[in-house]
Each structure stands twice: as C-alpha cells, then as structure tokens.
Amino acid sequence: MNIQTTVPENGQRAHDGLAMVIGGKLRQINNSFDVLDPATGQAFASAPEASQQDLDDAVAAAEAAFPAWAAMPWSDRRALVLKFCDAVAAEADDIGALVAQEAGKPLAKGIGETNGGLFFVRGFANLELKSEVLRDTDNQYVRVEKRPIGVVGAITAWNYPALLALWKIGPALLTGNTLILKPAPSTPLTALRLGKIAKNIFPAGVINVLTGGDDLGRWMTAHDRIGKIAFTGSVDTGKAIMANAAPTLKRLTLELGGNDAAIIMPDFDINTQAEELFWAGFANNGQVCACMKRAYVPSELYEALCSRLAAIAANVKMGPWNEPDVELGPLQNRQQLDIVTELVEDAISRGANAFFKGDVPQSPGFYHPVTLFRDVPDEARIVREEQFGPALAFLKYHDLQDAITRANDTLYGLAGSVWGRNIDAATAVAVRLQAGNVFVNQHPSMGPEIPYGGIRQSGLGVECGVQGLSEYTNTVVVNIKKD
Numbered sequence: 001m002n003i004q005t006t007v008p009e010n011g012q013r014a015h016d017g018l019a020m021v022i023g024g025k026l027r028q029i030n031n032s033f034d035v036l037d038p039a040t041g042q043a044f045a046s047a048p049e050a051s052q053q054d055l056d057d058a059v060a061a062a063e064a065a066f067p068a069w070a071a072m073p074w075s076d077r078r079a080l081v082l083k084f085c086d087a088v089a090a091e092a093d094d095i096g097a098l099v100a101q102e103a104g105k106p107l108a109k110g111i112g113e114t115n116g117g118l119f120f121v122r123g124f125a126n127l128e129l130k131s132e133v134l135r136d137t138d139n140q141y142v143r144v145e146k147r148p149i150g151v152v153g154a155i156t157a158w159n160y161p162a163l164l165a166l167w168k169i170g171p172a173l174l175t176g177n178t179l180i181l182k183p184a185p186s187t188p189l190t191a192l193r194l195g196k197i198a199k200n201i202f203p204a205g206v207i208n209v210l211t212g213g214d215d216l217g218r219w220m221t222a223h224d225r226i227g228k229i230a231f232t233g234s235v236d237t238g239k240a241i242m243a244n245a246a247p248t249l250k251r252l253t254l255e256l257g258g259n260d261a262a263i264i265m266p267d268f269d270i271n272t273q274a275e276e277l278f279w280a281g282f283a284n285n286g287q288v289c290a291c292m293k294r295a296y297v298p299s300e301l302y303e304a305l306c307s308r309l310a311a312i313a314a315n316v317k318m319g320p321w322n323e324p325d326v327e328l329g330p331l332q333n334r335q336q337l338d339i340v341t342e343l344v345e346d347a348i349s350r351g352a353n354a355f356f357k358g359d360v361p362q363s364p365g366f367y368h369p370v371t372l373f374r375d376v377p378d379e380a381r382i383v384r385e386e387q388f389g390p391a392l393a394f395l396k397y398h399d400l401q402d403a404i405t406r407a408n409d410t411l412y413g414l415a416g417s418v419w420g421r422n423i424d425a426a427t428a429v430a431v432r433l434q435a436g437n438v439f440v441n442q443h444p445s446m447g448p449e450i451p452y453g454g455i456r457q458s459g460l461g462v463e464c465g466v467q468g469l470s471e472y473t474n475t476v477v478v479n480i481k482k483d
Helices: 052-071 074-090 092-103 107-125 161-174 189-198 214-222 235-248 270-286 299-314 334-349 400-407 423-430 465-470
Strands: 020-022 025-027 032-037 042-048 132-136 140-148 151-155 178-182 207-209 228-232 251-255 261-264 294-298 353-357 371-374 391-397 415-419 437-440 473-481
Touching: 020 052, 020 189, 032 092, 042 189, 052 140, 052 151, 052 178, 052 207, 052 214, 074 092, 074 107, 074 161, 074 189, 092 107, 092 161, 092 189, 107 161, 151 161, 151 214, 161 178, 161 189, 161 228, 161 465, 178 189, 178 214, 189 207, 214 235, 228 235, 235 251, 261 270, 261 400, 270 299, 270 391, 270 415, 294 299, 294 400, 299 353, 299 371, 299 391, 334 353, 334 391, 391 400, 415 423, 423 437
Parallel strands: 151 178, 151 228, 178 207, 228 251, 261 294, 261 415, 294 391, 371 391, 415 437
Antiparallel strands: 020 025, 020 207, 032 042, 132 140, 140 473, 353 371
8 A cells, every 4th residue: 555645845745646637637736735634633645725716627627528428328428437436446445545544544444435435336337317208199299308417516525535425426427417526625635536546537527626625615616607516514514505506506415414313112132233233323433424323212221221332332442544453533623523522521511421431542633532421411412413423322211202202303304213123113113203214223224226315404315326316417308299
C-alpha cells in the first residue's frame, strides 16, 4: 500500500499527487486545505480548494459531454461502469487504507467499505429502467420513458467516503447523466482517488470531482446549469440545500439523518441476539445514518440485557486505523466529538445512569468512549436527537403499545427495528413504526436492488433499487394519436 504523505519543497502537503478532475484532466491549483487524521487530530495531507470558476468549468465540461453520453446505449454505459469497478477493485486495498485514515475507521473496515461500494455499483448495473406502454389502441399509443436529467451534482458525507461516492457515481452514470462529485471537506481524498481512476475510463466531462468547503456546496446547489442534487448528510444541511436549490427548482434526493428506534420484544434471546443488537448501534462507531440510536427494552429483560451489553462493550478495542485488532476508531471530526460529548453530558445532568463507559487511547485524536445509558428520561437530548457516535440509551417499557408510541415520537423517520424470536409478532410491531425502512432482527440491512430512504425530516426520495435509479431521470410521456 502507498498512502504516504509527500511534502514538496514549498511545504504544501499533497497526497499521491491527487488533484481535482475537470473535463477529463487533472487540475492542480495553488489553494488548498488541510485534511486531518482523526486518530491524531493532525493534518496528514491537503486537498485542492475549488473556486467558483473551477465549478463553472466542470459544469461546462459536463454539459458538453452529456448529449453523447445520454445517447449511448445502456449496455455501453453499463460496460464502462463495470470497467470502472474493475479498475477500482484492482486498487481496493490502497483506496481502503485511504478511507481508513481519513475517516478514522479500522483498516479492514476501510477496505470492506470500498469493496462494499463496488458490490452496490455492480448490482445497480444489473438493473435497468425500461419504457412502459400505458395504452396501445387503434386510436392512441402512450408510452412512459425515463430520460436522464443532465448534469447531476453529488454531495457526500464523511462517514462513508468510498461507499457514498460510489452510490452516486453508479446510478447517475448508468442512467445517462454526467456528474460533478463533491465529497465532504473532511474526507476529500478518497473521491479524488476515484476521480483519478475514472478519468481514464469515461469520456472527458462525464465525471468531474471537485473538493472544497461550504462555499462549493452552496455554489453547486444554486447553479442554474445543474439539474439535480443528490445529497447524503445532516438534516440541517439538507434543509439548507433544499432552500438554496428552490430558485432553480432542482430535482433533489436527500438522504438525511435518523433517530432510529429499536424495540426489544419480551421473547428476545439475550444469549444469541445481544451481540448483534450491540453492533446495530455501534457499527462504524455509531456514525451511520440508519443505525440504532435508542432502544426500548421490556422491564422484565432490562437488568439482564444491560448487564450483557456492558460485558460485550468491555471487550471492544478502540484505537487508530492501522493498529491490529481495532474494532472502533475515533469520531471523524472534532465537531462531531463535541456533539456527542454535549449529548452525553446532557443525559448525565438529567439523571441518566452511564452504566458502562469504555477506555480510549491516550491520544489527541477525536476519541469518545463507548457509553451505555440506562434510566434515561425521554426528554434527554440523546433520546430526542441523533447522536451519531458511540453513546446509546436503553429505555425501559412496561407496555408494548407505549414502546411503539415513544419510538414514533420523533421528527425523524429513516429506519427502525424490532427484535424477538417470534418473527410474526416482531413483524406486526415493525410495520407500525413510522420510518422509511423497518427491520426485524437486524439494523440496518441494505442491497443494491432494495430502495432506501427516509420519511419526515429524514429526507426526500430514495437511493438504490430501480426506484433509486429512477430518481436520476425525468419522466417523459410519449402520447401519439393514430390516424
């Protein structure tokens, strides 16, 4: 693997010569910003800071490439997307190490994320949007077609820099759009690496990769030549994008945050199910939009389950991305660490019992200990808000209907789950959860053919599946009067 930082004579950091991709060419610029290693809190690389002119150039290149790319048969676009997947797969270990360092996750998880993203793109390539004939009579013929929108702007979050980029690249390109990809400013390097690979496979301008901060995001969402924004990130940012995109009536897909509730049924098997329940909340250090954020436990299981979860947590190793046997890393950025810390302190101030608090490395990195709460009041922020980190509240219930009501008492609606041995009984409860995705004995579970999206303030539209592909198209009705 080669993920070493290089320091040119002028002292400016770089990372394997990574640069933005505009119109099929690498663009080196003087303005840059630091990229921090979450495990140390120190800068280990730099990324280019795009200007508004860079964005305009990328939009112009994407517009120029669009007619020929949209006219290309689906099979030909599909072949190029799969060729791109093969090229990324050939570098998956190196890309995975880059993911691990900039996102703060263990090396195996970074590699797994990269390969998982490729699994999804290959799955998308096996789907296809087809025309549908609605009427074919002696007098009239009506057909519904799905046609590409044009230039798509994709803005991704920092928790899964490879997966989320690939989730946008695959559907946008397969459906005939051209793309401008902007990663989160705290994890820009993976996207630049993907762009470097893509420019050698796709026609110039089909995929462009720009890096920068909030200004770049605002320019993209307001740009009158970008027809759609596909965004994954926080609710607040999603609202800002929606407002900024309103003057141009952009199409939007917004996959936003969640406050996912889990309901534990009275027949839950602590011996066989507790560990999977634990990781439903602590996968990727809790930095998953659709992971368990709060759990409602029947009073008769409360003591035993809390005890079992504390024993599981005690055996979890936390540390830097390149240390052997690490299962959890730091939070990705200082701001998120501060948010989790605030929510934990609020819970304690309200009388919640932190019945487990783990160890963290002696490091200036953005580490927060695994923290398990019991006896948490429903008004605590860690119950009401999305913590997006390694702290979880377990709330007692005496009546199943009360648990359902409390689980649904949220402004979010991304996902929810129910856990128990009787599948029919658990499913009957799951379908009463007000969320875009409901799971039984798992949280979450996704696939390239399965649509995924939220309701309420957890977003608009869906990713994945034929429905997700359709989000990247306009519906066109061909209506013919026969003579």
